[in-house]
Amino acid sequence: MTQLSDRLWSDAVQDVLHAGRRMDQRGWVPATAGNLSRRLDDGRIAITRSGGHKGFLTEQDVIEIDPEGRPLDSGQRASAETLLHTQLYASDPTIGAVLHGHSVAATVLSMAIEAPVLTLAGYELLKVFEGQSTHDTAIDVPFFANDQDIARLATVVAPSLGKMPAGYVIRGHGVYVWGRNMAMALARLEGLEFLLACELERLKS
Numbered sequence: 079m080t081q082l083s084d085r086l087w088s089d090a091v092q093d094v095l096h097a098g099r100r101m102d103q104r105g106w107v108p109a110t111a112g113n114l115s116r117r118l119d120d121g122r123i124a125i126t127r128s129g130g131h132k133g134f135l136t137e138q139d140v141i142e143i144d145p146e147g148r149p150l151d152s153g154q155r156a157s158a159e160t161l162l163h164t165q166l167y168a169s170d171p172t173i174g175a176v177l178h179g180h181s182v183a184a185t186v187l188s189m190a191i192e193a194p195v196l197t198l199a200g201y202e203l204l205k206v207f208e209g210q211s212t213h214d215t216a217i218d219v220p221f222f223a224n225d226q227d228i229a230r231l232a233t234v235v236a237p238s239l240g241k242m243p244a245g246y247v248i249r250g251h252g253v254y255v256w257g258r259n260m261a262m263a264l265a266r267l268e269g270l271e272f273l274l275a276c277e278l279e280r281l282k283s
């Protein structure tokens with residue numbers, strides 16, 4: 079590998095480690111929950127290994143996969159939810175990072191609400207999502223049924239790709255968000271989690 083290629087990889091890994099710590103601080107990756115990935119400018123994809131605590135990741139816990147989600151080193155086990163990451167990268171060449179967490183708000187709300195989408199409306203924080211310039215708007219967040227068969231879950235998500243400005247929620251499971259880079263993905267995750275927490279409070283009142 080060239081020095082530039084090494085540098086790109088190491089920057090991507092540091093982004094993943096930093097985001098894992100941040101998500102852990104917020105309580106969004108309990109136990110071994112969650113997975114994180116980052117696409118490099120040269121097209122390589124770095125993703126977390128399956129299992130392990132995402133708040134305590136080391137460089138060895140981030141592995142390279144091909145665009146179909148296969149680890150380059152076949153002895154390594156990529157995230158069980160890798161296909162949900164690769165389908166996002168395949169759907170949009172501008173996506174540079176994908177984050178998945180298991181927050182209390184996403185879990186409880188998605189089990190309490192039967193409608194297929196949650197509409198977020200009137201919040202100033204909606205402006206964190208691309209293309210939104212006012213609170214006076216509404217964004218739909220789809221809720222998909224959980225499924226242990228991730229390939230099948232990916233086929234359920236597929237028709238909504240390109241139409242989810244804030245990300246999506248898997249019922250009783252967690253959220254998926256993405257962004258042009260890791261900073262944008264983290265900002266969107268924080269925005270969505272804040273709004274889900276607001277909706278949870280409203281449900282209680």
Ligand SMILES: CSCCC(=O)C(=O)COP(=O)(O)O
Nearest residue numbers: 110111112113128129157158
């Ligand atoms: C204990 S969490 C169950 C698996 C899961 O939903 C998850 O996000 C973590 O899976 P991974 O294989 O990416 O570690």
Ligand SMILES: [Zn+2]
Nearest residue numbers: 111112251252
């Ligand atoms: Zn999960």
